[in-house]
Amino acid sequence: MIAIYPGSFDPITLGHLDIIERGDRLFEKVIVAVLCNPSKSPIFSLEKRVAQIRRCTQHLPNVEVASFTGLTTDYARQRNAGVLLRGLRVLSDFEKELQMAHTNKTLWDNIETVFLATSNEYSFLSSSVVKEIAKFGGSVDHLVPDNVAEDLYQWYKVHPPQVSPPTIMPTPQPFIEG
Known part of the structure; x- marks a missing residue:
């Protein structure tokens, strides 16, 4: 069976890679489908994200990386995929993903969501967290594949955050009667 693992992957994290590797063991083929989402403003282009993911999944022969626009169910139907693969970190992910799974089922009755x-070590991890750390000069080497870490460091070197200098408040003077 073919599974689609859709997402914006801006950037791909080790948590995403963990889901891809585990999906590779479960399905005959996993298509990592990088979504072009007009409601998001990614730091990396669609082409760059596809290239990043291809590089860090090249050791997985049953994984294909592609991009798409539109509805995930339409893309799954085009690719003859019967499963949407999704990772869950916390309870709030489950609520959102369950709603999406039910919605997808109304769009195409033949799609299932798995x-x-x-994995515990990635339960806190999101692309947003990674970008926030990298933006302010923190190390993300333990959170993303090596090639992605280099791309992040380079991107924030060229696009440093606009940080206002801290406001220094005057020290309050003690009240002295007299």
Whole structure:
């Protein structure tokens, strides 16, 4: 069976890679489908994200990386995929993903959603967290594949955050009667 693992992957994290590797063991083929989402403003282009993921999944022969626009169910139907693969970190992910799974089922009755619980070491991890750390000069080497860490460091070197200098408040003077 073919599974689609859709997402914006801006950037791909080790948590995403963990889901891809585990999905690779469960399905005959996993298509990592990088979504072009007009409601998001990614730091990396669609082409760059596809290239990043291809590089860090090249050791997985049953994984294909592609991009798409539109509805995930339409893309799954085009690719003859019967499963949408999704990772769950926390309870709030489950609520959102369950709603999406039910919605997808109304769009195409032949699609199933398979949820994989994120491995413990990645349960806190999101692309947003990674970008926030990298933006302010923190190390993300332990959170993303090496090639992605380099791309992040380079991106924030060229696009440093606009940080206002801290406001220094005057020290309050003690009240002295007299």
